[in-house]
Amino acid sequence: MHFSIPETEVRSGENGSTYVAYNIHVNGVLHCRVRYSQLLGLHEQIKKEYGNNVVPAFPPKRIFTLTPAEVEQRREQLEKYMQAVRQDPILGASEMFNSFLRKAQQETQQIPTExxxxxxxxxxxxxxxxxxxxxxxxxxxxxxxxxxxxxxxxxxxxxxxxxxxxxxxxxxxxxxxxxxxxxxxxxxxxxxxxxxxxxxxxxxxxxxxxxxxxxxxxxxxxxxxxxxxxxxxxxxxxxxxxxxxxxxxxxxxxxxxxxxxxxTLKYFGYIKFDPCITDFPEKGCHVIVSAGNNELNFHVKLPNEQMKEGSFKVTRMRCWRVTSSQVPVVNGTAGPAPGSSAKCDVKLELAFEYLMSKNRLQWVTITSPQAIMMSICLQSMVDELMVKKSGGSITKMLRKRHNGSLHRSDSQQAVKSPPILDSPDSNREQVVKLSTKLSSVSLRGITASNSANDISGSDFHGNYAFEGIGDDDL
The missing domain is CATH 3.10.20.90 (Phosphatidylinositol 3-kinase Catalytic Subunit; Chain A, domain 1)
Structure with missing residues (x-):
């Protein structure tokens, strides 16, 4: 999940005093509003329970009232802190952290327990x-x-x-x-x-x-x-x-x-996402992405209106990341005033580095409000493959899975997946070592004659066809 603190608010306290509230967003949607003192209290609890060596750096207290620039600096530091805690496999899964967020969510929405x-x-x-x-x-x-x-x-x-x-x-x-x-x-x-x-x-x-x-x-x-x-x-x-x-x-x-x-049918068990934008096979293409069968499937509409389709196997993704950026909105349209007090939309992108052919890795980017949901799907596919390979219990994994918990982010709010996976078959070599045997991914056009017998709920559908890499190549 993607945590961010894109904005702050000056709010009134019980005694008429004002304070700065930090709006914590999850996947670009407001989850809760918290004060610095509340996050400091959480930090002290985590430090007491897990020790100084585990807890990420927390922005220090200040004696005097913060200037707008200092408020912005603290916002950025608190955002990095929340991301680091959530992405830590121990802290992010702790009941201490999760109960704090649940309580803050309930208080923010002012919904009593009943x-x-x-x-x-x-x-x-x-x-x-x-x-x-x-x-x-x-x-x-x-x-x-x-x-x-x-x-x-x-x-x-x-x-x-x-x-x-x-x-x-x-x-x-x-x-x-x-x-x-x-x-x-x-x-x-x-x-x-x-x-x-x-x-x-x-x-x-x-x-x-x-x-x-x-x-x-x-x-x-x-x-x-x-x-x-x-x-x-x-x-x-x-x-x-x-x-x-x-x-x-x-x-x-x-x-x-x-x-x-x-x-036995095409796309059984897949989750289909809303139309979005990709830079593959060329920049600005409209695409419908579906997740299932350890892959992301692309149904692409090229700028020349031609329809093509292809799939990307999770076992051939070296890594992936989710990035977010703030797009200022002025009067309902994207405005050119970064740093202004105007409301912002959150732009989300999922990018993955894919083994296209022998020794050739390429980044593929999807711009979609559902980018994090796509990332969660990828992570859960990885979880299943790893459990299956190790002979572990799928039931235990499903009960304990932290819903696609993501790994450590960099300064650009990027979230990276584990490195490229081994084949699910433990008797086979790693995918990286087999790069010389891989053929290229290609997209094949969809013809009207092929799609005539297909029953579909969307005009964006056709007879899906894919030429490229399959699991049998691993």
């Missing part, structure tokens, strides 16, 4: 109403939903709660996976829009784990509704013959068979 109903959506639009406390964290809400659905404890970790925005056409924009440091009720209600809601969806990528989930009646129903809804919204591509087969299985109530057929 019992409330909360609607959680399933993939088919059906709503499950659970009674929770406004102060319940993400895991508490997930367990309440599982209890209401009668989903066994050992399957809860296969699912997660996602914050989504529903469009006028019924499409879904995935904002983020709900984190351990937030309160789901507060997160969704603070947006003050009925377009936003929380959805339950499976949180793993490897379809081999579907079998574990399908052994349970509730797990089977959840996978079934997700598969059907993904097909209906055009996330999974089917031709006319496949559509007839699926319809027949649906009418018969053959849920397992429908899922098994779905697993």
């Amino acid at each position: 019992e409330v109903p909360l609607e959680i959506y399933l993939s088919n639009g059906h709503k499950v109403k659970v009674n929770i406390l406004t102060s319940d964290q993400t895991e508490d809400v997930l367990e309440a939903v599982a209890l209401k659905l009668d989903l066994p404890d050992d399957l809860v970790g296969y699912f997660s709660l996602f914050l989504v925005r529903e469009g006028v056409d019924g499409g879904l924009t995935f904002i983020r996976k709900l984190q351990e440091f937030e309160l789901p009720y507060v997160s969704v209600t603070s947006l003050r829009s009925s377009d936003f809601h929380i959805i339950l969806r499976k949180s793993y990528w490897d379809t081999a784990y579907d079998s574990n989930v399908m052994e349970n009646r509730v797990g089977l129903n959840l996978l079934y509704t997700q598969t059907v809804s993904d097909i209906e919204r055009g996330w999974i591509l089917v031709n006319k013959d496949q559509h007839r087969q699926l319809k027949s299985l649906q009418e018969k109530g053959s849920k397992k068979e429908l899922i098994r057929l779905g697993q």
Whole structure:
């Protein structure tokens, strides 16, 4: 997750005095407002618990009132501090840090602790109403939903709660996976829009784990509704013959068979993102990105209107980073006055360094408000591959995963992934050592004749075709 403090506010205290509030944003959205003294208190607690050697540097106290320049300097220092704490594998996962953020979120939104109903959506639009406390964290809400659905404890970790925005056409924009440091009720209600809601969806990528989930009646129903809804919204591509087969299985109530057929279809289990911009294969291209099957899939619209498609395997990414920048907004448009007091939009970019061909690495950049969600998808794919390679428990990993916790950032707020991965097969050599055997990634055009039999929910779809590197080359 990307932490930033893009702005400060001068606010009034209880006795009429004023103080500077630091607005902590997560993924470009306000999470909470805190005072310097609150962060200093957190820092002292962390230092006492974990020692001076672990805790990052904290901006010092000052005797006199800060000048505007000093406030700005402190803002930058506090931002770096919050990023360093969150990205530390011990501090960022600590209950001390997460409970501080949950309490600050609740106080900022001024929502008292009380019992409330909360609607959680399933993939088919059906709503499950659970009674929770406004102060319940993400895991508490997930367990309440599982209890209401009668989903066994050992399957809860296969699912997660996602914050989504529903469009006028019924499409879904995935904002983020709900984190351990937030309160789901507060997160969704603070947006003050009925377009936003929380959805339950499976949180793993490897379809081999579907079998574990399908052994349970509730797990089977959840996978079934997700598969059907993904097909209906055009996330999974089917031709006319496949559509007839699926319809027949649906009418018969053959849920397992429908899922098994779905697993053979293009983009089963993928998350599809909103249209955005990329610099591959050339700068300024419009692209629809989908994440799944240990890859990011690109469906690109070139400047000459030609449509092309290709995929980037996570095992061939040497590293990736998420960067944010502030774009001043004046009267609803981007203004030219950096450093002014005007409100700013946050521009997010995901960039990854990819092994294109033998000994050739290239950076590919995606500019999208969903850049961090894409990064979380990449990280969770890496987590699964590493657990699978080591023979560890996928269930334990899913329960303990810190929702795509990101690694240390540099001064440009860049977040880097682990280095390029070994092949999932431990008997094979590292990808880097096999660079001489790799062929180049290429994008192949989509013709009208190829797409004639495809059923799709979007004009941006066609018959996907990819020429390039596959896992068999590793």
